[in-house]
Each structure stands twice: as C-alpha cells, then as structure tokens.
Amino acid sequence: MQKVVEKERMRLVLRELKKLYPDSGTALRFASVFQLAVAVMLSAQCTDARVNIVTKELFKSLKTPKDFALAPLKDLEKLIYSTGYYHAKAKNIRAMARAVIEWHGGVVPDRMGDLVKLPGIGRKTANIILNEGYGIVEGIAVDTHVTRLSNRLGLTAHHDPVKIEQDLMTLAPRKDWWFLSNALIWHGRKVCHSRKPDCVGCALNKKCPSAFRA
Ligand code: SF4
Structure with missing residues (x-):
C-alpha cells in the first residue's frame, strides 16, 4: 500500500x-566523454560553476587521457586547486586516465561494470558519464x-x-x-536548500510531506 x-x-x-x-x-562543460569524466570527478564537493571556470583553463593544456596520465601531479594539483580536495582529485584523475589507457585503449568505457572499476569513479559518476556522454540510461x-x-x-x-x-x-x-x-x-x-528550504515559494509544497517542517 x-x-x-x-x-x-x-x-x-x-x-x-x-x-x-x-x-x-548537466551544467558541466566538456568536449569529450573523457573530459566529462574529469569534470564530474572535480565536481565532488564543488559547484558546477566553479568546475567550469577551472576546466576552461585545464582543458586548454590537458585534453586527452594521455595528457592527464603523463601530467606531473604537482602541476595537475595547481590547475584544479580551487575545486577543493585537490590532492585526492589529482591523484584519482591521473589514475583514472592511466586505467582508461591501459585497460580500455584510451576510450572511456560505456558499461557500468567497467566504469565503476576505474579509480575514483562510483555509481553516481558512472551514471552521469553513461547518460551525458553516451546517452545510455542505466540508473x-x-x-x-x-x-x-x-x-x-x-x-x-x-x-x-x-x-x-x-x-x-x-x-x-x-x-x-x-x-x-x-x-x-x-x-x-x-529552492529546497539544505539549511533553509523555501517551502513558501516551492511548487511542490502541496505534495511534500516535509513542507514547512524541513
Ligand atoms: S516543500 Fe518540500 S520540496 Fe519544497 S522546499 Fe519545502 S521541503 Fe523542499
């Protein structure tokens, strides 16, 4: 029931x-599925607007899996610094690029099972890559x-x-x-912000069990 x-x-x-x-x-900007994967990884704990500012410069110097796989970690960290958690993100992005080259011939895979085995990619990121990158809806x-x-x-x-x-x-x-x-x-x-949801102005307030209580 x-x-x-x-x-x-x-x-x-x-x-x-x-x-x-x-x-x-998605508000993220990218020119290839690989760049989409990088942008989604950068968007963890960061706004899409900030990621777009960073990737506009980042993708001028680093474009392909090979570029990222060979980039010195310190250089990559510097380029993505303002997205936060830059050390872990740089490490994961470089490891992801290397795995894409070694395991998939430089092409980001289009299967959930393969995507979630790449470093730094979980189901959420994989779902975004599949849909925005390949038009595949799996979750x-x-x-x-x-x-x-x-x-x-x-x-x-x-x-x-x-x-x-x-x-x-x-x-x-x-x-x-x-x-x-x-x-x-x-x-x-x-509208439905984490601290102060605007229930008065929310078009869902008649259907929402948390309206004026969240
Ligand atoms: S009515 Fe529900 S969905 Fe809308 S802002 Fe309030 S808590 Fe969020």
Missing part, C-alpha cells in the same frame, strides 16, 4: 518538476541534493545512495530516470 502512495507522489512530483525544469541537464545519479530531496519528498526512507537509487528506480518510469536526477539537483540548488 505504501508503495502505491509513493508511486502516486512520484507521479505528481515528476509532473511539477517537468513544468519547472523542462530543459534540465539514477544520486548526489547530496537527490538524497536530501528524495527524503524530504517521502520518496525513500534511506540515506545510502545505492538504496535511494533503487527506490527511485522502482517509483519512476525508466524514461524519466535521467530527468528526475537532474531536476531534483536543480530544485535542490534553487
């Missing part, structure tokens, strides 16, 4: 989100916004991204999976 309620809520939420964010998509990317909104909207009771993804995939039709992820991210950025 509970699933029926959640499914209906998902239907209504999707309907509103489609009105609010008809053109939702729903769950970041902090999707986690927060899915809980507030009563679409899941879980906090683990893998379990949240499973719940959302059960409730939403497959054709809407990618839209849902992007639209929840936009709504989280614009």
